[in-house]
Amino acid sequence: VSKPVYSRDTGGPIAFRFRSDNVAPVSAEILHALANANHGTAAPYGNDEWTALLQRRFSELFEREVDVFPVATGTAANALSVASIARPWGGIYCHELAHIHKTEGGATEAFTGGAKLVALPGRDCKLDPSALTEAVLRAERGARYAPQPDAVSITQASEHGTVYTLEEIAAIGKCARDAAIQVHMDGARFANSLVTLGCPPAEATWRRGVDILSFGATKNGGMAADAIVVFNRTLAEPLSYWLRRAGQTWSKMRFAAAQLIAYIEDDLYLRLASKANARAKRLGQGLAALPGVRLVAPVQANLVLAEMPEPAIELLVAAGVRFARYPGSVIRLVTHFDCTESEVDEFIGLARRSIASAAGDSEDEQ
Amino acid sequence: VSKPVYSRDTGGPIAFRFRSDNVAPVSAEILHALANANHGTAAPYGNDEWTALLQRRFSELFEREVDVFPVATGTAANALSVASIARPWGGIYCHELAHIHKTEGGATEAFTGGAKLVALPGRDCKLDPSALTEAVLRAERGARYAPQPDAVSITQASEHGTVYTLEEIAAIGKCARDAAIQVHMDGARFANSLVTLGCPPAEATWRRGVDILSFGATKNGGMAADAIVVFNRTLAEPLSYWLRRAGQTWSKMRFAAAQLIAYIEDDLYLRLASKANARAKRLGQGLAALPGVRLVAPVQANLVLAEMPEPAIELLVAAGVRFARYPGSVIRLVTHFDCTESEVDEFIGLARRSIASAAGDSEDEQ
Amino acid sequence: VSKPVYSRDTGGPIAFRFRSDNVAPVSAEILHALANANHGTAAPYGNDEWTALLQRRFSELFEREVDVFPVATGTAANALSVASIARPWGGIYCHELAHIHKTEGGATEAFTGGAKLVALPGRDCKLDPSALTEAVLRAERGARYAPQPDAVSITQASEHGTVYTLEEIAAIGKCARDAAIQVHMDGARFANSLVTLGCPPAEATWRRGVDILSFGATKNGGMAADAIVVFNRTLAEPLSYWLRRAGQTWSKMRFAAAQLIAYIEDDLYLRLASKANARAKRLGQGLAALPGVRLVAPVQANLVLAEMPEPAIELLVAAGVRFARYPGSVIRLVTHFDCTESEVDEFIGLARRSIASAAGDSEDEQ
């Protein structure tokens, strides 16, 4: 494993291919849409034809009137969605590994004026509806010293690549409705989850109680155009002020809108996500078959979390492979629409050799 | 003036061409750069080759090591620049018409935790160095109840399209240094000012005392890539945290970096701005020659502010022309790199007819 | 004027007597009330008998149900009152010399999350209803980049010691109602204004359109117990959360409540304010009669702002006298319930001698 590792298909180093879905390029269709939007004059700040078309297209896609606001990043989508709901003394329930809690630099706290993320446990990185119910019951309603239940945020697909079933979303939606709180879905990998669920977007969101959605496109073939999709339309006004105040209202909005229109045109987003999911499945199966490897969670989207002998991980690192590492000898691998089957197979081979080599080393040490 | 008004050159309605420089498309070179960046794998969040190259290119451009952070909007650039300087109880001096004070939805207040913009008067929309000196002297240093001087922010070119001379920038820089406060430059139209000054970027910024610069590219041919350029490098660390926390750290940063690299390559930014400035000059001269029209400020960049008979303004509006209006029968017209001379001439003709028609109407009313 | 100046009545230095009404002690009745409240057990955080009685007493005083929240300072009362109304992107109209704008360390900006104080001019330090009307009309409703009208704040008595008439309050109240914004009254010197108006509290507040009142007691014989009085009761809930979050909910609330109950018992607050006002009137008349002295505003409460020859002011300062100074050779003197007539007369004498001495000095210099 000491010689350089390249992907034959791309000519680039395979070492970086599974680091994140953010490492991928932009899909050809979306790049094309940008060029197509680059003609003539367009009103700024979302008062243009492309943005108007975006509203219509997303309303069709979600089978109801929605408000769509393109933003620069998933962090902005999440934090501003929640800020449109929660009061400064509000409590926002989320899984203890949720991106908004662990990996967004406190953006949610910043935009809400210091509301509290109440982290809850849950199997396979999914918030357990019964844990939510219990937490809401435990909340001291009306106590001025305690965070007041305002929102619940779930990540779909989750940070471990698992997918909430429609029943699970509905259970969380019901719990929220009973508690008079609102549901935010962090859909940074929404398309990947939808492919797995095999249902229309409406079924996986507002029909199950979701009030506001961070609709991720960047990780799945976009350039820089995540969006906030608002189902509970009372949230749209505060949100629109927050967006401007946060420097998230593009002046040349048409280019964000054009990306998002192309993203859903002819189900492009599902086609791209299908590829990513298929590669993850292959990668997961391949790794699970190796000695000493255990998948941390079922592979339901485009992430693979695998427990692996620590010396084998070190060999992969030494070979220049990049990936997120978690406590307990766990590595995270992410596939995307531009990954090939042969890249996957090459990585599995590399992992096999690392494990064997590490095992050999260990034996030598004995 | 009741029949539709179109630009012969573009086939599009001239009515919208001078509304703002944000209505313009993206320059061909920048669109091309996006396509060129769309190959292979790139590390996310600015850890990629393009972003590394951006740091080098901007350091060359500014003739010193700088830190460059691409952001989604000029509002983000301004508010986060100032937030990297000012304490919550700080005072930020600016012109009373400054964009950060009047037109950014309170973004600066939001990101600083409620610091105070101290608005000062000044001729031609430029902060007067002596007014700044006086204001700083008047500030009650150490008084816990009063805003403490932290920063001064100037807009170059200004909101009225005037340009600070090198001497004026130096005077503000000296005042700031004497007062131990820092200088932010809102360079939403930095290229336009540089064309007028005819000097290298370094001369118009850090060599005259500027600590941090909002480097605008979007209004001058970019798609969505303004940047913060940090000269006072102690600001880079707090700024980098704020950027992530504000949802302004692109995951696919290479596409922002690629835009900015192309923007300065072979002085593209100056060539684009030169065109816009030349059109504004022609427009200003043409309008100033009309009866009853007075330019509010000298045309030194790509903005024209003209006082015009109110009935003529109403006729332009009725004809569907879009522009910002200010108190005192003043309209603002903005040119950009994609405006043609014939569009300018057509608009002047339209204004001439509106004025004549309004004068006729007035006579009729008598 | 070089020898020490003492008040014969108090044995203390007269030099400090007119610096502010905060320099005064606590009235005997209020100190007595504290001792009376110091028996047995009382529930914390306002769930006690004294606080319940406070609600009843203030509801009687104001001739309607009100919510009363004791706070530590006038700054807390003002900032939290406004924070219970204004959104982060809200605009709060106030006089350009308003305490919340000039002298509270940005507390209002801090607690509102960076809302904008829109400062307006007005004669005698009073907000002009027509200026307010005009400003509200000028506000760009719905524009995401501009502060949205949320509140107006007036100071009664004003920072210059003038008093809004009932007609003026009503005019501001009507303008606010028409504009769908809410009225905050900074009543740091509410009792002093009421003495001048000669009407019941209800007439000077909610019956004229005031939604929420900072009810000052500390400057007029209290120890540390200003209060927020809520007329628009929808504000009470957000306010109560903000109070706890701001560390303004006393654990031993009974002692704040006891002060406020005693303060209004048998019109103590009016009797104390009457004394302060009478002293200010005497002081104003005495000073106005001196050569070269001009009152800046009519004396309608317990403040005297006097323009005076600069050398005479310097002599007063050299003699150790303490007072606030404003641009244009203006000094501010404040009386309080504990000032005596002879102290007033002594100060007038001192001022007379300073002016004479300064005039002599000036002549010497010629």
Added chain:
Amino acid sequence: VSKPVYSRDTGGPIAFRFRSDNVAPVSAEILHALANANHGTAAPYGNDEWTALLQRRFSELFEREVDVFPVATGTAANALSVASIARPWGGIYCHELAHIHKTEGGATEAFTGGAKLVALPGRDCKLDPSALTEAVLRAERGARYAPQPDAVSITQASEHGTVYTLEEIAAIGKCARDAAIQVHMDGARFANSLVTLGCPPAEATWRRGVDILSFGATKNGGMAADAIVVFNRTLAEPLSYWLRRAGQTWSKMRFAAAQLIAYIEDDLYLRLASKANARAKRLGQGLAALPGVRLVAPVQANLVLAEMPEPAIELLVAAGVRFARYPGSVIRLVTHFDCTESEVDEFIGLARRSIASAAGDSEDEQ
């Protein structure tokens, strides 16, 4: 247990005596000090003689120069202390049951601009130095998406009435120094802990690494005067601005200062706390001897947390007794300087009867 329960000693209902130490009156000495301070004129906002004396007295008490800032509540003391340390993207380590995390309405998040409280487990409600060390090691230094270690906050005595030993404080101080973070001590019950430790204040604070202390007086005989004591004097300047901005700078500061001076005069604070601690010890021993009762934590200050049969708790509640309840059939009882031994004994008797009665009921139900 259905008949009313009164304390023979006080004539008041014993039912409320152990609810909290906030239910207690003010000690005679402190009330006396307030009256003594009520003479003549005093400069406002802490520029007076009493406040100057407070600085000297506390500097003597702590055997070094300190800065002392009186505040209205313990919540203000805690949140503003931490806000003087932590950056908006900072992490503040604390026990998972810490008051700042659970019971202060998000004040710390509000004043820090949304910094993150990182809650850690620990036996007997005390932060475990090794858990802290581990958490700091786990922190992703420099990662813009993760909270950056800034502070650790410990509560002394803890929320369960346990006391950190000098060794434990030193271990936390060392860990903090190694990690370049600062130590805040929430000393709402500082005097109670000091009585248990039997050492001078300096030994239990800055000599063991504490940078800033919330010095509680209100729960132990004060009226409304907690204080922030600053050892790391670089924190004093930002803190002083925050205090004014938070509406926590008393205008008549002398009365807060006078309370605090009296509080430490002749070790009053230790004498008051000794009484409270002794009562708690007696109460704990008495309850522990009852059938079915288990103390949750050793009684080391003035709190008793006791697990008790649920039906017995219900009987106490039905009898009108007030106390905090925690999950797992745990009740919290708090003693204070004004509790008598007979009140303690009476409560133990009441608890004994409740338990017996509940047991009888249970048997009846079988």
